[in-house]
Amino acid sequence: MPSEWIARHDQTVTLKGEWTLANYRYIKAALNHSETRTELGKPTGATVSLDAITRLDTAGAILIVELIGVEKAQAVADWAAELPKEQQALLVRIAEAMEAPLDVDPPSYSRISQALASVGQHMAGLWSQQRQLLAFIGLVVATLFHLALRPRHWRLTATVAHIQQSGLNAVPIVALLTFMVGAVVAFLGATVLQDFGATIYTIDLVAFSFLREFGVLLAAILLAGRTASAFTAQIGAMKSNEEIDALQAQGLDPIELLVLPRVMAMLISLPMLAFVGMLSGLAGGAMVTSLSLDISLTQFMATLQKDVSVTHFLVGLSKAPVFAFVIAVIGCLEGFKVSGSAQSVGEHTTSSVVQSIFMVILIDAVAALFFMEMGW
Amino acid sequence: MINSDKPTEQNDLPVIKVRGLVNHFGAHVVHENLDLTLERGEILGVVGGSGTGKSVLLRSIVGLKRPNDGTVEVLGTTLNELNEAQRSQIERRFGVLFQRGALFSSLNLQENIALPLIEHARLPREDAEHLARVKLALVGLPPQAALQFPESLSGGMVKRAALARALALDPDILFLDEPTAGLDPIGAAAFDQLLVTLRDALGFSVFLVTHDLDTLYAACDRVAVLSQKRVLVVDTIDKVADTDDEWVQDYFHGPRGRAAQRAHTGSSNNANVQE
Numbered sequence: 001m002p003s004e005w006i007a008r009h010d011q012t013v014t015l016k017g018e019w020t021l022a023n024y025r026y027i028k029a030a031l032n033h034s035e036t037r038t039e040l041g042k043p044t045g046a047t048v049s050l051d052a053i054t055r056l057d058t059a060g061a062i063l064i065v066e067l068i069g070v071e072k073a074q075a076v077a078d079w080a081a082e083l084p085k086e087q088q089a090l091l092v093r094i095a096e097a098m099e100a101p102l103d104v105d106p107p108s109y110s111r112i113s114q115a116l117a118s119v120g121q122h123m124a125g126l127w128s129q130q131r132q133l134l135a136f137i138g139l140v141v142a143t144l145f146h147l148a149l150r151p152r153h154w155r156l157t158a159t160v161a162h163i164q165q166s167g168l169n170a171v172p173i174v175a176l177l178t179f180m181v182g183a184v185v186a187f188l189g190a191t192v193l194q195d196f197g198a199t200i201y202t203i204d205l206v207a208f209s210f211l212r213e214f215g216v217l218l219a220a221i222l223l224a225g226r227t228a229s230a231f232t233a234q235i236g237a238m239k240s241n242e243e244i245d246a247l248q249a250q251g252l253d254p255i256e257l258l259v260l261p262r263v264m265a266m267l268i269s270l271p272m273l274a275f276v277g278m279l280s281g282l283a284g285g286a287m288v289t290s291l292s293l294d295i296s297l298t299q300f301m302a303t304l305q306k307d308v309s310v311t312h313f314l315v316g317l318s319k320a321p322v323f324a325f326v327i328a329v330i331g332c333l334e335g336f337k338v339s340g341s342a343q344s345v346g347e348h349t350t351s352s353v354v355q356s357i358f359m360v361i362l363i364d365a366v367a368a369l370f371f372m373e374m375g376w
Numbered sequence: 377m378i379n380s381d382k383p384t385e386q387n388d389l390p391v392i393k394v395r396g397l398v399n400h401f402g403a404h405v406v407h408e409n410l411d412l413t414l415e416r417g418e419i420l421g422v423v424g425g426s427g428t429g430k431s432v433l434l435r436s437i438v439g440l441k442r443p444n445d446g447t448v449e450v451l452g453t454t455l456n457e458l459n460e461a462q463r464s465q466i467e468r469r470f471g472v473l474f475q476r477g478a479l480f481s482s483l484n485l486q487e488n489i490a491l492p493l494i495e496h497a498r499l500p501r502e503d504a505e506h507l508a509r510v511k512l513a514l515v516g517l518p519p520q521a522a523l524q525f526p527e528s529l530s531g532g533m534v535k536r537a538a539l540a541r542a543l544a545l546d547p548d549i550l551f552l553d554e555p556t557a558g559l560d561p562i563g564a565a566a567f568d569q570l571l572v573t574l575r576d577a578l579g580f581s582v583f584l585v586t587h588d589l590d591t592l593y594a595a596c597d598r599v600a601v602l603s604q605k606r607v608l609v610v611d612t613i614d615k616v617a618d619t620d621d622e623w624v625q626d627y628f629h630g631p632r633g634r635a636a637q638r639a640h641t642g643s644s645n646n647a648n649v650q651e
Contacts, residue, residue, distance in 0.1 A: 021493075022497065024507075025503070057546040057578055058510075058511065058514070058574075059546065062506075062507060062510050086576040089573055089576060090573070093570075093574075097510055098510055098513065101519065102509040102519050104519050104523060339527055340481060340527030341481030341482055344481075
């Protein structure tokens, strides 16, 4: 079968040309077309000549070794003395590497058992995730109480730095977002209440929703996206860089050094941000009512003072520390779960944001029920 | 070596020519007027104390750091003057082994090595993974390792796998950043031998940053000493070791240097390995 790389002459098969990676596919195709492969496999089969090979790299050498067999390739010096020493060495080296069987097939299972296994894995994962979260909350609270009486161990600098990053730097985005949502709520109220001639209650709608729910909820969801992910990525990177192990090996407590400053920073930041959110939500509502409903700012403030008691503000604000704690703890815990790979950092960052938003909304719903039953 | 236009190049040209290289980070000057040449087919060992800019030099040559001044000519072209596509053409003829392996953590070993074969050599996945498995065996990894992910490997195995990836495309120039650091002495010696065998067979040139004196004696044709922001001396190891410089004297004639020299002269007398 004559081709660019293989030629047959009676009982001699001549390999020629450039046996390199660039030609790998073509040589392989040429080999598959010819009967050379089967004939060379036989002990009494044709002899091979390598003298006409002009260039040889590892890919080409691999093909040759496959063609002639490992044993023959290792004895290349005996039958192809013409071949340059370097190329002989390469063939011997490749043959050594290919001596042991190279194919390892991953264990294969049927699709049904794979599907079942994956369902089970997810359920077990969900269960262990909740257990880990509870255990971690316990650990953090225990450490918190342990250190509460030891001011020397308070990490003030780290805490303040985290307050700046997760609290102060988040003020503009929280204020802008709640301002816009406040305006939207006022518009909605105005549209619906207009039919009843009760547009003045738009003020109550905005005030109630922002003081009790939206101020703190929007701030918490923003921080869950902004800060929980940052905590996970920070601690995750330290974990994969073995920094956490280094801390532990030096007898330092990563909970005390890494988690508590973050938790404390969140406990301080989120109530403040929730307050900012309430104020700017009200401001958004006031803007809409004064511009499109002809309710003056004075009237807005007067109605606010008359109709809305301070209880609503306190109810709203009381949820902030709970949200803050949950967000910070989930963010940190997911960081500790990161293993070496980049993919794992991504998975856990996603997981921390999803989990913390889910928990915030869940707790908010339970709290709403509770406050309603209590009549607060 | 996947470029078919290679034979048209003049073979006596140096593969890397660094002239007047200047690198600084802010006020901290790393290189000043540095000249270095890598000849075709040689293994050049680059040594120097910590912080003398060995890795920065490597990064400047492979184009990961743009030098502040001076020219870096690789395979007859200046990298910084090329556009994206031309650069990529040149860069695929490099094989780089990073200090910490830098394997892709979301791919298993076989996929790590198959990736350049699929992307650059346009092999079908099946062929690429077959070649990848042979290359893994070539650097001395067991067959089961092919399906493992980098995070589950020991440091030595990561180094070997990283070498296999650097060799994936049979590069013209191999850049190695401390390849034997973290290997046990047996593994390191096997690595040196593997490097020389592959270099002899494939004819690539090697830019080898190392602290390993045994590697310098066993594998390197020439040694360059980086000191005082430039290349202090480049020559064969025996001549470099005789240079009248405090650091060089401490380095080559300290207890470890003498041990490596003794080990080398002993083995070459017995087996006549070198020259």
